[in-house]
Amino acid sequence: MAIADRTFPAWAFRSPLRRATVRPAVLLDFCGPKLGETVADLGAGSGFFLEELRRRIGPTGRVYAVDVDARALALGQRLLTPDGPPVEFVHASAASVPEIPDASVDFALSNGLLCCLVDKTGAMDEMWRILKPGGRALVTFQTFTRGWTRRGRALRMTDDGFRRLVGRRAWTVSAGSPRRFHRTYRLDRPAGPGAERTAERAA
Numbered sequence: 001m002a003i004a005d006r007t008f009p010a011w012a013f014r015s016p017l018r019r020a021t022v023r024p025a026v027l028l029d030f031c032g033p034k035l036g037e038t039v040a041d042l043g044a045g046s047g048f049f050l051e052e053l054r055r056r057i058g059p060t061g062r063v064y065a066v067d068v069d070a071r072a073l074a075l076g077q078r079l080l081t082p083d084g085p086p087v088e089f090v091h092a093s094a095a096s097v098p099e100i101p102d103a104s105v106d107f108a109l110s111n112g113l114l115c116c117l118v119d120k121t122g123a124m125d126e127m128w129r130i131l132k133p134g135g136r137a138l139v140t141f142q143t144f145t146r147g148w149t150r151r152g153r154a155l156r157m158t159d160d161g162f163r164r165l166v167g168r169r170a171w172t173v174s175a176g177s178p179r180r181f182h183r184t185y186r187l188d189r190p191a192g193p194g195a196e197r198t199a200e201r202a203a
């Protein structure tokens with residue numbers, strides 16, 4: 001039987017406790033979008049990062065919010081303030097988002113996605129595809145899921161696994177400060193020649 005991606009109750013990531021302890025602006029200061037840019041929030045959930053993303057891109061920017069969980073997206077849509085750039089909510093797996101054209105996104109956010117989906121390679125390939133050459137991504141994940149069950153093995157994101165994933169493409173990788181079970185990376189999709197390294201190279 002296929003292993004399902006990990007989803008959460010829609011309110012789990014919009015709780016007052018989270019609002020009090022996690023500040024999207026701090027994470028987006030490490031690597032975030034700029035005025036007028038197009039952004040994809042992959043595994044956007046109920047949209048915890050959307051207002052800060054919109055604030056940074058301003059009225060001429062554009063946001064895609066992608067998630068497999070329709071209820072989380074619906075809550076995100078409901079909580080969105082009326083002002084600001086448009087958000088296109090896309091109910092899809094981040095591993096296959098044909099709604100987002102090739103090389104159309106300046107900045108991708110993947111906060112906590114890689115430790116929740118099974119098809120990590122597919123998600124990283126999609127991120128590469130949708131980013132413009134010269135585009136960048138902010139990727140975070142938890143490493144606490146153990147590989148004791150088939151589901152745990154499918155969902156967990158290890159440091160070695162992440163190195164293998166980024167090694168499949170020509171990403172430039174910079175790490176933020178690691179915490180015990182939490183990792184933060186900035187990935188840049190190079191703009192110049194040689195940027196088209198593909199999976200074959202790593203195979």
Ligand SMILES: C[S@@+](CC[C@H](N)C(=O)[O-])C[C@H]1O[C@@H](n2cnc3c(N)ncnc32)[C@H](O)[C@@H]1O
Pocket residue numbers: 005006007008013042043044045046047048049066067068069072092093094095110111112113116117118
């Ligand atoms: C840890 S939560 C983080 C949510 C959001 N990024 C935040 O920080 O509030 C991970 C999210 O990934 C979503 N997810 C899991 N598998 C997915 C997939 N294949 N494609 C897109 N989203 C997925 C879950 O539904 C959940 O909303």
